[in-house]
Amino acid sequence: MSIDKKPKITLRLIFVNILVIIFIIMSYIYVSKSFGSISTPFIGNYEFSLVFGVSLLVFTFFAILAGPIQAFIAGFFGELLFQLANPTIYKSVFVDWCFIVALFGMIAGIYKYKPLKYQKIKKILYSILILVIDSIIVMFFITGFQFIFYSTSLQFEILLINSGLKFFLEALLSVIIIVPILLVIYDKVLATTEHHLYYLGLTHHPISASDHTFYFQFGRTKLYLCSRCSGMVIGIIMSIFFTHLVQQIFDSQFSPEVALFIVIIFPIPGLIDWGTQKLLFRTSTTESRLFTGFIIGVAAQFISLTGNYYFITLIIVTFYFGVLIILIFFGQKKLIRELNKELTSEPNEEFDLG
Incomplete structure (x- = not known):
């Protein structure tokens, strides 16, 4: 299907990126409400434990889809807003954890998703490697921040195990293997073939008036929607x-x-x-x-x-x-x-x- 569209790419990219950032923030906060945020298992808890991080999983997946800058901004403000909205858990704002979440998302997003990337085994292995490196870097940041700001009475080695290693194992359980699998599935379903999903019920305009529409792209699948109606739904x-x-x-x-x-x-x-x-x-x-x-x-x-x-x-x-x-x-x-x-x-x- 040929659709003649000549949008202003810059303005569209600005709008889409703002929308992506806000979507990730919203997802992070709503998932964290049910399962706790990335920082929740570490606040006031210096004991070692194994945790499956649902919020970490969701955030990492979206970070790779979105890219490093979007992930950094969304991670920082998502964690910050969650802390502000939950004063019973967070007696004060832990800016260091806002930075840690943002940093993890940024590094994960460096190896950003592209359509058909995960059709190759080599790319999947690269993705796993990036997540391992990301987890190790953040592990040391967590340990360092805990040692400097919160628990000077504990030795660095103990904090490295009880906080740093705890995060690395959480990432191993929740992210390092599962996220690449999810990306393979995403790529297989939405990028194997190119699709233009243009339905009159969603666009309210025939193809001849496609300049009245706006599309969201998932892999190589484009979903076309009425521009004004899309804006209204997003606004609501x-x-x-x-x-x-x-x-x-x-x-x-x-x-x-x-x-x-x-x-x-x-x-x-x-x-x-x-x-x-x-x-x-x-x-x-x-x-x-x-x-x-x-x-x-x-x-x-x-x-x-x-x-x-x-x-x-x-x-x-x-x-x-x-x-x-x-x-x-x-x-x-x-x-x-x-x-x-x-x-x-x-x-x-x-x-x-x-």
Whole structure:
């Protein structure tokens, strides 16, 4: 299937990388809520034990898919936000562990995934080797930080075993073998053949209007989605996550006045962007559709936070839907008028019937 798309690569890459970072942060925090973060087994615990790190497994897998810079940023802020949101476990912020998680992700991400890479045994072995080296480096960082900052009463050799070796064995159990296997499966399923998953139910546009779509790439499989709808869904999910996280960190409810302000203001750019295109004044871009869809999604989530202003919010939403219907009506009329103008302006064709 041939799809003619000429997006602004730089802007798309910026958006995708920001989205990837936030997705990894969200995954890290939600997995850590159930299984503990990478740092949890080490906080205030200087005894040796074997641990299977689910958070370490998930984070490492995503780090290799994303790359070193994205993994470093996501690892640092994922660990930091998890610590801030769980004051019962973390009495203070352990910045050293934020750095350790970020460092582990960065080194793992250096050998970044590429489609068809794991079709070769040599590449799989390289991946295992990188993870072993990564685990050894981080093992010594953990031991050093523990010795310098937390437990000067214990000998370095004891800390090396009880903290450093403990992490290395956790990585061996959770990451060093399992992650390459997962990458092989991922590569086999999504990269063996090239696929363009373009479904009208997801894109809302025929292939001739593919410039209205945005795609996510997994291996060599591209999933196409409606740009504005994608932005809305992403906006809703991210705003749910961050509002909940902010409430946990600051132990307070979101201001209904701020929520109402967001509900009023944020949909306006989307209406302008969509309306001016519908009225044939201009052609919207993928970037503007994504952005306006995103902030509309944020506004949609904040409806639930308007509290006592909920009735006013319903009036505002009804008003915006009314504007939307009016724009659709006049847009269709203008489109029909333009089509009729084109038909009447075509020269009459003469046919020689012999």
